[in-house]
Amino acid sequence: MITTKQLYNLYLQYPVISTDTRKIAPRSLFFALKGDKFDANTFAKQAIEAGAAYAVIDNGAYQLGDRYLLVEDVLTTLQDLARHHRRQLTIPVIGLTGTNGKTTTKELINAVLSQHFKTQATQGNLNNHIGVPLTILTIDTTHEAAVIEMGANHQKEIELLCSISQPSHGLITNVGKAHLEGFGGIEGVKKGKGELYDYLASHSAENKIAFVNSDDAVLMEMANARDLQTVIYYGNNKTNSLISGIIVENAPLLTVQWTNNKTEENYTVKTQLTGAYNLSNILVAICIGTYLNLTAAEINAGIENYQPKNNRSQIVQTATNTLICDYYNANPSSMFVAIENIGKIDAKRRVLILGDMFEMGQESAAEHAAVIRKAMDTPVDERIFIGKDFTAAAEKTGDEKTNRFYLTAEDAIADLKANPIKNSTILIKGSRGMALERLVELF
Structure with a gap:
């Protein structure tokens, strides 16, 4: 069976991953993932014929030659390959989770950072055990920052996704009542989302950065309960926060006034978002941009140009x-x-x-x-x-x-x-x- 390092050498030659035989990219690596109603091992030959360079399979019955790479488990191999690739990257990787606002926040952060960096971000809401490794494997040497959204409906899922994405910076948008059946109640949600803080705390020697909403009592409690080395706050409280802000218009699009509390300079940004609940999502994007040394003009341009889609606000x-x-x-x-x-x-x-x-x-x-x-x-x-x-x-x-x-x-x-x-x-x-x-x- 092929090892992760051997597979990685092939990935460097063929750095595009395919998982759907209907959309095979030429000279890609096809991973034969299993679903509830299909076994993609049966499509490996079709993937090769459609132009894939190699097919990664976990059923020897479908190994029809040297271009069929047999592994113990295709999904685990995909995740291990993404972990190995992530370890080669030295760019800021912002990981985020939360009950609400994950995708909007991810897109706002990406919109801001892309004003200064070449960025890569989770596409849509491909934020699970398959989507996260696939996103990591799209990051190449030209990218200067990445934003990775992580979703979960059970405990231990964020722990797994952190082990793959290995965020250098992280945030939880909020903790609320969602997927209660899978998490086992609101305390289960807190524990599950808190796995991101657990990861940042357990890797404190690498100076992981946590961004925390100082207005959110639940997040403050969760952050204070962990040994986070570096915490950057945002919110209404000017005393503790790097960035603070208020809504000055909601009719229905938001206009936000924000302050860089380090320089005591005030700015106003007109957004294409509705919903007062989006204030914290806007502020954390501003906060991360500020922390990574973007100018106020770059930050405002990113926020102003972001247009919500996918039926979110x-x-x-x-x-x-x-x-x-x-x-x-x-x-x-x-x-x-x-x-x-x-x-x-x-x-x-x-x-x-x-x-x-x-x-x-x-x-x-x-x-x-x-x-x-x-x-x-x-x-x-x-x-x-x-x-x-x-x-x-x-x-x-x-x-x-x-x-x-x-x-x-x-x-x-x-x-x-x-x-x-x-x-x-x-x-x-x-x-x-x-x-x-x-x-x-x-x-």
Whole structure:
């Protein structure tokens, strides 16, 4: 069987990784990964015929010649290859995780750093045990910085991803109620996300840098409980933070005033983001840029030019409405801050359209009821809930009498077609599986 070092020598000659025979890059290394419904060993011959230089397999029955590299386990080999490659890199690698805002924060940091460095960053949300090693293996000698997003729905996943990406700098965006079923409750979430701080603390001899939101009591507690060598703070508190900032406009796009507390200089940046909850994401991007010696002009250019996509805090202006499209994912924490935000937006008429939250486990009924109560307490003109979990929670509390509840998106679409909403600012938020993008054309 081929060793990691032998495989790495081949990777240096063929530094492109393919995992899908429908998209084989010429002269690439094909890794025959297994899925729930397929075994890519069976596609190794097809990959070679499509132009791959070598195929990495873990089933000897498919080894048809010297270009078929047999290993014990293809996924483990991919991860080991990425670890080995990462050890050759001397650039700043910023690793981040958190319950909410990971992808937006990753993209903001990348937008800022790319004003000064040639950067590489996680594409989309390819932030798992396959996506992270694939991203690491796209970093070459021309890159000067990298931003790696790490996601998890169980404990020990961030520990694994840190062992692969080996971040020199790290941050946790926040810790909230998401994937409660997999993590085993909120304390499990804290432990799982805290594995990033654990990694930085355990490698303190290498002077790992942690960026911590000084306004977040949970993150401060988690950081203080660990022996982190260097901590850089950001937030509203000017005393302890390298960067502090406030929102000066939310209508619905954010304008932020920020201060470099080292030089005591103030700056204003107009963003293309909505949501007061994005302030901390903006500030940490500014903080990292400042720490890595970017100018304020470079930092502001990165923030101003970043356009949200993938249905995350995305503003869509129609002929009659302003839509806040935030239906890539949802959990109780992100629901609460999104609902709070629309209550603060300067708008003539505000409407909430909320879809069910998934992966809540035994907490599902209580968390959906809590979101309904939060919506009821928020100054909006209309509240619409979609999904069986919201409907069931409303039936127990009697809230179905004062708001509009629909079991399915199809039910909601039919009613909204008959009773269209106009001249409103509308938040559309729900878990990805609800597919709430189907509602957009109605407005």
